[in-house]
Structure formats: C-alpha cells, structure tokens
C-alpha cells in the first residue's frame with residue numbers, strides 16, 4: 577500500500593466515525609422534534625396546530641451562523657441545518673407549500689431555500705391561486721414574489737393583500753442568475769427565437785442587445801415555460817435559471833447573463849397565522865389615508881418620531897375610488913414591541929383603514 581493510500585485510509589476511517597456520530601445526533605434531534613409535536617398537540621387539542629414556527633427557525637439559523645467555527649462558511653452551515661430542520665418538521669407534519677409555478681420557477685427555488693427540501697411543493701398557475709390555496713387550507717403556506725431589485729415591485733402580490741385575510745409569515749431573498757439555455761440537439765447558429773418571462777427578458781436586455789442582437793425575443797408566462805418550449809422546439813432557446821435547466825435537460829450556452837450582477841428577487845411567505853417575535857423582525861401594513869394636505873406626512877411622522885426605520889413604501893391605487901391611494905409600508909420591528917404598537921395605534925386613529933399584514937423574521941438565508 578502506498579503512503580497516499582495509507583493516509584487516505586486513516587482519514588476515511590475518521591470520517592466514517594464522525595458520520596456515525598453525526599447520524600446519531602441528527603436522530604436524537606429528530607426524536608426531540610417528535611416530542612415537540614406531541615407537546616403542541618397536547619396543549620392545543622382540537623385546534624389548528626401550527627407545527628411550523630418561523631420565529632424559532634430564524635433563531636436557530638442565526639445562532640448557527642454566529643457560532644459556526646469554520647472552515648465551512650456560515651451560509652453553508654446554515655444551509656445544512658436548514659435541511660436538518662426541514663426533515664425534523666416533516667416528521668412533525670409534512671408541509672404543503674403552494675408557489676407560483678410551474679415547476680422549475682425561481683419561486684420554487686425560493687420556497688425550497690426557505691423551507692428546505694422536505695416539503696411538498698405545489699405549483700399553481702397564478703399569484704391569486706396561491707393565495708386561495710392557502711386561504712382554503714389546502715396548502716399550509718404559500719410563496720409569492722414581491723419585488724425585484726432591477727424591475728421593482730410585483731403589484732399583483734401587493735394588491736392581493738387588500739382583500740386577503742392572509743398574514744405575511746416570512747421573507748426570502750434569492751439572487752437571480754439567468755442563463756441562455758437550449759437543448760443538446762440545437763446548435764448555437766440555428767437559434768432564431770429566445771423565450772423567457774417578460775421580466776427576465778428585461779433583466780437581460782443589454783446582454784441580448786450586445787450578444788444576440790436581431791434574434792426574436794418572445795415573452796411567455798414563466799421561465800420554466802420558456803425552458804419547456806426550448807426543450808421541445810428545435811432552433812429555439814430560453815432564458816431561465818438552474819432549476820428549469822435541470823428539469824428540462826437543457827444545456828447552458830451562456831451563464832449569468834443578467835445585466836446587473838446583484839439582481840435579486842424578494843419573496844414573501846404567506847400563511848394563516850401571526851408569527852411571534854424572533855428578535856430581528858420586520859412588519860408590513862397597508863394604510864389608506866384621507867385625501868387631504870399633509871396626509872403622507874401625518875402617516876410617516878410617528879415612525880420618524882419613534883425611531884422606526886421604514887424599509888419600503890409603495891403607493892397603489894385604492895380599489896374603492898378614483899384618485900384614492902393605499903400605502904404599502906415595510907418597517908423594522910415587531911408589532912408586539914411596545915413602540916411599534918404605539919405608532920400603529922396612532923396611525924389607526926388617523927387612517928381611513930389600517931391593515932396589519934404581519935410581523936416576520938428578517939430573512940436569514
């Protein structure tokens with residue numbers, strides 16, 4: 577046996593021993609989660625038991641990132657624990673997560689990033705269908721896109737909150753990498769059409785102008801649909817992400833072609849219950865004010881006075897009348913914190929309507 581083989585043999589024996597310990601510890605953790613489920617059921621008899629606890633998951637993942645000794649990065653270690661917790665939660669209750677489909681969309685990638693892979697992910701054709709699926713109880717939670725760093729807000733999602741009773745239970749950000757994809761049978765020179773979602777075509781406009789000028793660009797309902805067509809129609813290509821490429825067996829002709837390297841989409845987790853404080857939270861509200869001078873100032877002043885940072889404010893036309901507006905506001909803090917509760921009580925007095933969409937942990941992964 578060579579020196580190399582001897583040394584590798586020793587190290588692999590050590591790895592086998594460590595794997596055994598990891599397995600024993602993960603199994604002990606999983607048994608604990610089973611006991612947690614029993615406690616939740618015992619103390620909430622006959623009720624809709626909420627097994628998934630977003631605030632606790634955020635705390636666990638934050639602690640892992642903070643205390644990670646290396647050499648793996650904090651993100652990598654948190655990802656591994658994300659999957660362990662996902663498997664533990666599935667033992668308590670298999671979660672059904674509705675997302676804006678079809679399979680292979682960035683929204684599915686966001687759902688799996690947030691919940692891990694031990695969930696049943698259910699593709700739906702439209703944002704309002706995701707809301708309905710969760711409202712009816714057919715899915716435990718839903719995942720919908722809310723804003724993109726290049727293209728701005730996804731208004732359809734914001735508008736759904738005006739009429740939906742659902743709460744925002746979490747957020748997850750995903751770096752969006754677009755690739756030019758085609759089937760193995762399609763040669764580069766033959767490509768006469770590129771399919772993608774409207775937003776993705778916009779996010780890659782400069783690259784397309786510089787590198788594939790003159791080739792027809794056809795918007796379709798999703799990137800996954802674009803990938804499906806490229807797989808079926810010879811001579812066409814798609815702009816889509818890794819998941820869609822893998823799902824439809826496409827090859828990457830050019831990778832990371834988005835014009836802005838920091839291209840990120842933020843997704844919301846929607847559910848039926850409120851989430852407790854995790855120690856680092858955000859809240860979202862919808863407010864409509866009387867149409868009078870200084871209304872916006874009156875709305876924002878209490879936040880400023882109490883030192884609460886706004887992270888987003890968007891204006892949407894109100895469904896109730898011409899030239900009436902609804903403000904969608906995200907801010908730092910949890911609605912159970914006294915200073916946040918005080919500001920909201922003040923706004924409630926002045927507003928025509930104040931809808932509390934929820935408080936939720938700032939995205940960890």
Ligand SMILES: O=C(O)C(=O)C[C@]1(C(=O)O)C=C[C@@H](O)C=C1
Nearest residue numbers: 612627628629632633661664665
């Ligand atoms: O602490 C709980 O309530 C659990 O159910 C355990 C656990 C975990 O595996 O750590 C699993 C699922 C919850 O979403 C949060 C945490």
